[in-house]
Amino acid sequence: MRSLARILRTTSALWPFYVGVIVSSVVVAALSLVTPFVLRSATDTIVSAVSGEVTADSVTRTIIFLAVALFVAELANTTIHNIGGYIGDVMSARMRQILSTRYFAKLLSLPQGYFDNQVTGTIIARLDRSITSITQFLQSFSNNFFPMLITTVAVLGITGWYYWPLALLLAVIFPLYMWLTTLTSKKWQRIEGTKNKDIDAAGGRFAEVVGQVKVVKSFVSELRELGSFGRRYGNTVTLTREQSRYWHFMDFARGGAMNFIFFGIYLLLFYRTLHGFFSLGDLVLLLQLINMAKQPVFMMSFLVDSAQRAVAGSKDYFEVMEQLPEHTANHQLIEAASTSDTPELHPEQATPLRPVPDKPVIAFEGVSFGYTDEQVIHDVTFAAQAGERIALVGESGGGKSTLVNLLLGLYRPSAGRMLVCGRDVDELDNATLRSSVGVVFQEAALFSGTVRENIAYGRPGATEEEIIAAAKRANAHGFITKFTDGYDTVIGERGLRLSGGQKQRVAVARAILKDAPVLVLDEATSALDTKAEQAVQKGLDELMVGRTTMIIAHRLSTIATVDKIITLVDGHVDEIGSPAELATTGGVYAELLELTSNNSVENRRKLQKFGLES
Template sequence: MKTSVLLRRFAPYFKKYTGILLLDLFCASLTTVCELVLPMMVRYITEKGANDLGSLTVPVILTIGALYLLLRLIDTAANYYMANIGHMMGARIETDMRRDLFSHLQRLSYSFYDNTKIGQIMARITSDLFDITEFAHHCPEEFFIAGLKIVVSFAVLATINLPLTCIIFAVIPVMLLCSTHFNTQMRRAFKDSRHQIGELNAQVEDSLLGVRVVKSFANEEIEEEKFEQGNGDFLDIKRRMYRYMAAFHSTTRLFDGIMYIAVVVTGSLFMINGQITPADLMAYLLYVTTLLTTIRRIVEFTEQFQRGMTGIERFLELMDAPVDIDDDSGAEELTDVVGEIEFDHVDFHYGDDDKNVLSGIQLHVKPGDNIALVGPSGSGKTTLCNLIPRFYDVTAGRILIDGRDIRDFTLHSLRSNIGVVQQEVYLFSGSVFENIQYGRPDASREEVIKAAKLAGAHEFITAFPDGYDTYVGERGVKLSGGQKQRISIARVFLKNPPILILDEATSALDNESERIVQQSLEKLAHGRTTFTIAHRLTTIRNAATILVLTEKGIEEQGTHEELLAKGGVYSHLYNLSDLGNNSVSR
C-alpha cells in the first residue's frame, strides 16, 4: 500500500484523542521556540560585543539569561507532557487497534482460518503493533517540529543572507531523493522481516503443540532443522535490512558534512567580501546546526516510521479480510425454537474449490428427531452439519429452521440455539469450572455442578484435589480424552440448546469411556433435534432416521433395520464396523 493510503486510513484513530494531539503539538511548538530563540540571543550578544561593547551591561546580560531560563522551564514542562501524555496517546491508539483487530478476527468465518496460519495472526496482533505507540506519538510530533524549524530557519537565514540560504536548501532535495530510495528498500525489508517472524511463530507453535508426536517419533532433530531454516531466513532478511539502513544513515551523514562545509566555506567568502558580518555568520552556523539536528532527527525517526508503517500495513491487511458470514440487513433474533429443520436443494463447495462437496441436498427433520449421518470419509457429513449454525454459508439453496431461512436470523441468536459436541474437544487454559461455565457465562456454580452431573462428569471432577477449581492445563492436557469429552458435554448441557450436533463425539475414546460418554450424549439428545455424525455405527441404531451420505449426496435414508434389509451402502458399512468390533473383542 502507498504511504499516503496507510496514513489516511490510520488517521481516524487520532479522532478520539484530538485534544491531546493538539496540546502535544502546541507543546512541540514551545520546545521549538526555545531552540530557535537561542541563536538570535547569541547573535545579539555577539553583535553588541563587536560593535557597541558599552551597551552590553550586566543587567542586559542577566535579562537575556533570565529570559532564556524561563524559556527552558517552559521547554521542560512541554517536554514532560510530550514524553508522558503524548506517549500514552500512542499506547491508547495501539490498544484501540489491537481491540479492533481482535474483534474483526472473531467475526471472520471458518474459511479464513482454514487458509491462515495462527502464528501469522499472533504476530500481527502482538509484535506488529508494538511500534504503533512510538509511531502514533512521534509521527505528527516530529514532522510538525521539523516543518516548523525548516520554515522558521529558512525565513531567518534568508534575512541574513539569501544566496547562502539558497545554496544550503538546494542540497536538501538531493538528500531527500537519496533518502527516499533507501527508505523504500528499508520498508520492503521491514515487511519481509515481520512476515518471517509470523512464519517462525507458526512453526514454533506447530512444533510445541505437537511436542508429544515429535518425541514419540524421536524427531527432535528434524524440528530443530526446520527451525534453523526459518531462523536462518530471518537472519538473511535482517542482513538485508541493516545493509539498507546503514546506507541510509551513511548517506545522510555525508550530506550533513556537505552542508556544514558549504556554510563554512561560502560563509567565510561572503564575510571576506563584506556580504555577511561575523555575528550573522555565528547565528547562521547555529541555525544550520539546528536545521541539521532536525534533519538528523527525521532521519533517525525514519527507521521507526518505516516500522510503524509496516505494522499499519500488516494490520490493515487483516482488517481488510472480508467477513464472509455476517448478519444480513434486517436480521431478527431467533427465539422460541421448535426444532424443525429443512434442507432445500442445498449445494456447497469451499471457496477455493469449484467441486461441490454437497449437491442437491433435500432433507426435512421434525422437531425432536435424532438424525444420524454415516458414510465414507469426505462424503460431507461434518460439512452438512457446519452449514446449520452458518460456520459456512450454502453455495445454493437454503436451510430453514421452523420454516424460516437461517440467514433471516442474527448469527448470535442462531448459534445460541445450537449446541455442538466435537470429536476434538478444545478446553481453554483455566479451571474445570471456567470451562463448563463457558457454555453460559452467567451461570451460577450450582447450575454448573448440575450440568456436570447430567454429563456424568461430577464424580471424577470431585475426585480431583481442587475439584471444580482444578487447572486443566493447555488445551486440557491434564485430563484424559473421556474426561475432556464429558466436560464438553457438560458445557452443552449448561447451554441447553434446542438443536444439537454431535460430531463423532466418541470415536477417539476407549470402550469404557465411550460407554460412559454415550450415556451422557443420550441424556443430552433427549427432547432435542439432534444430528449425530457416527464413526461407530453401533452407536446410532436407535436413531429415528439414518442418512447415508456419499459423493452422490443422500444415497440411502431410513431406520437401522430398514437400511440393513436393503443390503446397500449402509449394510456394507455396518458389516465392516461389526467385523472390526468383533476382532477387537476377541
C-alpha cells in the same frame, strides 16, 4: 505516506491527542529559539566588555538576567517537551488499543473460509508486527521529529531574514534528502515484504509446534522443526544483508550530499563574520540555528527507516481489514472493525429458536456445497423432527462434517436451502443460528481459565446452581468436586490439566447449559478409552433428552438406537431409514453391520474408511 495518512484517518477519535502533540511541539520549538537569541545577546555583551567598549560592572546585571532567562527558557522547554512526550506515549497506546481491537473484531467477523487458508501463528505475528511498527513510528514522530520539524521551519525564516542564501542552502537539503530517500524506498519495501513472509511462516510454525509439542516430541522431530525454523530466519539474514547494503549505500549518498551543503553553509558564515557582515553574536546565533536544523536532517535516516517499516506493516494490516465479513455477522463486530475509537460493546445473549409445531427442526432441501470450485456434497435433502435422533454414516471425506459445518453456519450452501426450527438459515444472523445449535466436537476445545468459566462459556451470566446442575447432568460434578479448588480449578491452555474424559464431560456440561434445541455430536467419544467413553456417554444421553440431535459416530453401536440413519456416498444421500430398515436393504449401513460381525484385519481396514471402529 498514504498508508500512514489512512491510519490517522481510521483513528480520528484521537484528535485531542494530535492537537496536544502539535501545541506542545509549537511551544517547544518557540522555546528552543529563545536560546540562540539569548546566547547572541550574551556574546555581544561580553565581547563589548572585553574590548573595552563598556565596563564589566555596567553589564553584570544584564549578563545575570540573560543567564536567568536562558535557565527559565530551557527549564520550560524541558517541561513542555516531557508533557508532549507523555501525550505522544498515551496517544501511541490508545492507537495500539484501537487498531488491535479493530483487527480482532474484523477477524471475528470473517467467514470460516478465511481461517481455512491461514496459520494461527501467522495471524498473531501479523498483528504484532503491523501495529507495533505503526505505533512506534508515530510515537517517535510525535515525541521527536515533529517538534524539530516546526523548529526547522522557524530556523529557515530567521536565517532568511539575516541572509537569504543561508536559508536557501538549508532549504535545498530537505527535498534533496527526500528525493534520494524515494529512490531507496521501493526496493527496500520489496525486500521487507519478502522478509515478513519468512518471519510469518516461522512464527506460524512456532505457534503450531508449541501448541502440539507432545506430538513433536513423540515423533522425535525437535531438531527437524528447529532446523526449519532456523532456516526461515536464516533467509531473513541473507535478505537483510542485501537490504542493509543497499540502504546504507544510499544513506552514504544522502549523508555525503548533506555534508557538502553544510560545508558551504559554514564557509559562508565564517567568511561573512570575518569580513564584518555578522557580529560574533550573530555568528553564535546562526551556528546555533543551523545546528538546530541539522539535527532533524540527519535524524531522517532513522525516521524514514521507521516510516518504511510502518508502511510495510500497514499493508498487512489493511489487507486483513479489507476482507469482507460474513453477511450475517454480528452488527457490533462489523461496527467495531470500522470505528475510529474503542467500541462500546453490549454483549447480548441471543435467544435460541424454538421448534415450530408440525414442522421439522432441521431440514436440508437440495443443499450443495464445496470448499473450492469442486463440490463436496450434492443435492442433499433430509429432515429431522422435534426430539428425533439422526445419524450420518459414510466414508471419511464423504461430507458428514461438511453438513455439520453448514448447520453451524460456518459456511453457506452454494445451492439449496437449510431450515432450523422452520426458519431459513439465510434469514438468520449468526448469533441466532448458533445459539440454537449446541455442539460437542471430538476435541473438547476448552479455554484456559477455570472449570466454571468453561462450563458457562455459552451463558456467562449463568448462576452457580445452573452451572452445578449442568455438571451433574453431564456426569462431571463428581470429579470436579474432588479438585482442591473445585469449580475454581484452573485447567490450563486447552484444558491440559484434565484427562480426555474429563475435558469431554466439561464440554457436555457446556452444551447442556447452553440449552439449544438442536444438538450436534461430531464423534464426541472417538478420542476416549472405553472407561472414559462410558462416563461421557452418560452425559451425552442426558444431553440428548428433548433435543433434535445429529450424530456422527465412530462406532455403529452408538447409533443403533437412533430414529433415522442417513448414509452418504460421494456427497450424495444414498439411503434414509431407521436402523432396522437399513439393516436389510443391502446398502452402506447393511455392509457396515456385516463388517463388524467379523473382526478381521481386512474388515477393520474397511471400517476405518468410514471413520468407524469395530
